[in-house]
Amino acid sequence: MTLNAGFVPGKRKYVICGDQEGLKQLSCLIERIKEEGLLHEIFVWEGHVEDSQLSNYLMDQKMGTYLYVAVPHRQLQKVKRVVEVTGLTDEEARYIGYGEKVIRVFCCRCHEVNEVTSHLKEIKCHQCKLELSVSDHYSVYHNAVLGYVAKL
Amino acid sequence: MYKEKTIPVVVNDIRDETAFVKRFRLSSIDGKPLPKFSGGAHISTYIEAKELLVRQYSLTSNPDHTQHYEIAVRLSDISRGGSRYWHKSMKVGDKLHISYPKNHFPLSFKAKHHVFYAAGIGITPFLSMMKELQSRNASFELHYASKSRDACAFYDFHQKHYLNHCRFYFSNKKERISASSLEEHPIGTHVYFCGPDTFISDLTGSAYQLGYPPSAVHMERFTPPQPKEMKPFHVQLTDGTLIQVSKDQTLLEALLNNGVKAPYSCRVGRCGTSELQVIEGEIAHYDSFLSEEQKRDQSRILTCVSRAKSELLVLNV
Numbered sequence: 001m002t003l004n005a006g007f008v009p010g011k012r013k014y015v016i017c018g019d020q021e022g023l024k025q026l027s028c029l030i031e032r033i034k035e036e037g038l039l040h041e042i043f044v045w046e047g048h049v050e051d052s053q054l055s056n057y058l059m060d061q062k063m064g065t066y067l068y069v070a071v072p073h074r075q076l077q078k079v080k081r082v083v084e085v086t087g088l089t090d091e092e093a094r095y096i097g098y099g100e101k102v103i104r105v106f107c108c109r110c111h112e113v114n115e116v117t118s119h120l121k122e123i124k125c126h127q128c129k130l131e132l133s134v135s136d137h138y139s140v141y142h143n144a145v146l147g148y149v150a151k152l
Numbered sequence: 153m154y155k156e157k158t159i160p161v162v163v164n165d166i167r168d169e170t171a172f173v174k175r176f177r178l179s180s181i182d183g184k185p186l187p188k189f190s191g192g193a194h195i196s197t198y199i200e201a202k203e204l205l206v207r208q209y210s211l212t213s214n215p216d217h218t219q220h221y222e223i224a225v226r227l228s229d230i231s232r233g234g235s236r237y238w239h240k241s242m243k244v245g246d247k248l249h250i251s252y253p254k255n256h257f258p259l260s261f262k263a264k265h266h267v268f269y270a271a272g273i274g275i276t277p278f279l280s281m282m283k284e285l286q287s288r289n290a291s292f293e294l295h296y297a298s299k300s301r302d303a304c305a306f307y308d309f310h311q312k313h314y315l316n317h318c319r320f321y322f323s324n325k326k327e328r329i330s331a332s333s334l335e336e337h338p339i340g341t342h343v344y345f346c347g348p349d350t351f352i353s354d355l356t357g358s359a360y361q362l363g364y365p366p367s368a369v370h371m372e373r374f375t376p377p378q379p380k381e382m383k384p385f386h387v388q389l390t391d392g393t394l395i396q397v398s399k400d401q402t403l404l405e406a407l408l409n410n411g412v413k414a415p416y417s418c419r420v421g422r423c424g425t426s427e428l429q430v431i432e433g434e435i436a437h438y439d440s441f442l443s444e445e446q447k448r449d450q451s452r453i454l455t456c457v458s459r460a461k462s463e464l465l466v467l468n469v
Contacts, residue, residue, distance in 0.1 A: 011363035012335075063337045064363030087264040087340015091365035 005029045005068055005096055012064035014040040017054065017079070022070030025098055029068065045071055051082045058086040066092055073097035077143055104144035105134050113144050122150050156417070158198060158249035159186065164220070166244055172227045173273065173305040174239055175212070178250065179220045186218045189253035191281035192372070195221065196251040196417070199237055207234035208418055210276035210372075211253060212306075214283040221250070224305060226273040256422050257344070257372040259284065264340030266292040269329060269355055271347025275305055277372055278346065282314060297321040297329045297347070331358035345371040349378070376421045376438050376457035385460035387467050397459070404455040412469060414455055421457035428455055433465035 005026050014033050016026060023030070023042065033040045043057055058067070067088055069079050076097040083093055101118040105125075112127035116134070123132050125147065132147030139146065165177035180186055189211055199205040213222035225238040257277050259266065266285060268278040275296055285292045294314065298304035300322050310318045321327040331354065334343065343359060345352045352371050359369050382399040389395070389412070397406040404426055407414040417425035421439030430453050437447045439454040446452065453465070 010361075013363075058339060061339050062335060063339055063341050063343075063359075063368065064335075065339055066363060087262075087338075089262065089365065089367065091367055092339070 005070070005094060007032055008066055008094070011066040012039060013061070014038055014066050014068065015043060015058070015061065016040065016068045016070075017043040017045050018068075018070035019044070019046045019072070022072075022096070022098060026068060026070045026096070045069075045075075045079065051078075054079070054082050055086050058083065058088060066094075068094050068096065070096045070098065072099040073101045074099070103134070104142070105132060105147040106139065106142050106144040107132060107147050108149060113142060114147070123147065156196070156251050158251055161186075161221075161248060161250050163242060163244055163246045163248070166242065169224060169305040170303050172303070173224055174227075175222055175224045176238065176242065177213075177220050177222050178248075181247065186221055187252055188218055189215050189280070190255050191215055191259050191284035192257035192277045193253040193255040193280065194257075194277070195223070195253055197223070198249040198251075199234070199242075200248075201233065201237055201241070203233070205234045205237055208420075210257075210280070212276050212279040214287075215280055216283075216287060221253075224273070224276050224279075226305075254417075254423070256418065257346075257370065260342040260368075260370070263342035263368070264291065265338060265342075266290065267337055267341055267343045268292065268294045268296075269343065269345045269347070269351075270294065271297040271329070271351040272299075272303075273305065274345075274347030274351070274372075274374070276346075278344070279306065281344070282317070286313070292317060294318045295321065295329050295333060297323070297327075297351075300324040329355075331355060334359050334362055334364070342368045342370060345369075346374075349373060349375060353377070371440065373420055373422065373440060376440075379436065379438060379459060383459070385463055385465065387460070387465045389467055389469055402456055403453070403459060403465075407455060407469075414469065416456050419456045421454045424454065426454050426456040427452050429468035431466040431468050434461040435459075435465065436461045 007029060016030060071079055076095055080095055102115050103118045105114045105116055105123060107125040107128060109130050110128035112125055114123060114126055116123050121134055123134060125132055131150040133150040135146045135148055137146040160181045161178040162181055163176055164179050167175045169175050194208050194210045196206055196208050209223040209225060211221050212224050225235050227239045228235040259281055270278055278294060282292060294317055296318060301307060321329050345355045352373060356369055356371060384399045385397050387395050395406050395410050397403050404414055404416050415425050417423045421441060424441040430451055435450050435453050436459045438457040441454055
């Protein structure tokens with residue numbers, strides 16, 4: 001299966017960042033960029049890549065660069081944080097996660113953030129043991145959805 | 153008395169920056185500090201001459217120092233009275249009213265690096281912006297085009313305070329700002345353009361062609377883009393009144409001349425104050441306020457600059 005990453009035209013350069021599986025899933029996009037003869041580079045995010053390696057690489061890029069990131073859902077937010085610090089905004093980057101989706105649930109009582117698989121409707125906070133109902137009330141600040149009291 | 157709340161001020165210093173640019177220092181009448189402002193802000197000045205002259209000027213002084221404001225005025229070749237009055241009639245001790253500061257050209261809080269492109273008197277909004285950035289230790293650079301060293305307002309000031317941040321381009325030395333300069337800016341850069349319409353249009357076009365995101369491109373126009381051909385048209389008001397807009401006047405002027413209390417402020421299609429709802433008719437948009445989607449929607453018009461494509465516009469006023 002390949003992911004539909006949505007080609008964004010009109011950029012001077014495309015950077016595709018991902019692990020082997022992520023790059024495989026973006027193969028259609030990479031083919032299109034190659035066919036159109038557009039300037040591009042691939043940054044492999046695999047194994048023991050330090051955050052600073054990606055941020056140093058991105059900081060050498062010029063305005064007009066567009067970034068695609070394809071990594072497991074579990075790593076997506078970490079990569080996004082590294083990217084945002086370099087100055088690339090959501091207008092200049094697209095983030096694609098694959099595999100099991102993990103969501104972060106903010107406990108309304110103890111404020112702990114619990115990482116759980118996305119299909120769960122109710123969870124137990126691993127810190128205060130309160131049973132939480134997983135809402136769709138998302139906080140950009142916490143990068144988490146709010147967990148309401150499910151059962152006292 | 154005026155359409156907006158104003159502050160009485162006195163002119164307490166006038167300096168020649170170049171043969172055509174004068175700098176004016178304004179203080180409050182009671183000696184108290186003036187309202188705070190942010191880099192890129194401007195004021196409207198109200199001068200009671202033979203007719204009321206309302207003009208907008210960028211604040212060029214330091215936003216942190218509001219004991220006085222400074223503005224710089226270029227004597228316009230086609231002055232309709234404003235810049236001529238400032239240059240020929242304004243004296244130290246003269247009193248006038250100014251608006252509270254407004255900012256349609258603010259600095260981006262997201263930018264990692266700010267790059268200013270100025271041509272001629274387009275330097276003025278960047279003076280307060282650079283002062284603000286310097287006080288924040290933020291990263292910036294200036295590309296400043298002028299006819300010559302002598303015509304370059306604030307040249308000595310920039311050399312003294314921002315030596316390593318500035319690059320000058322003098323056309324009498326056949327130096328030009330090239331769009332290729334835009335290719336060199338690192339990611340996280342925001343660019344700001346101010347100068348004549350063609351200067352802004354060329355650089356904006358080049359930035360978008362390179363793939364700059366719209367939110368990283370900022371501009372301030374002193375004059376709105378001019379339609380290639382100015383055609384007369386009519387507007388109909390809700391009470392059925394029909395008003396003709398001649399090819400030499402703006403829709404706003406036609407409305408005001410006919411006693412319609414149409415709102416306005418900047419008169420260059422930047423602030424959005426003159427927006428009116430359009431019930432029927434096709435609009436030719438020349439403003440830099442509405443989004444592309446809003447323009448396509450054809451349901452609102454900025455009367456200070458935009459016109460009709462169709463022969464008639466029906467306005468909700």
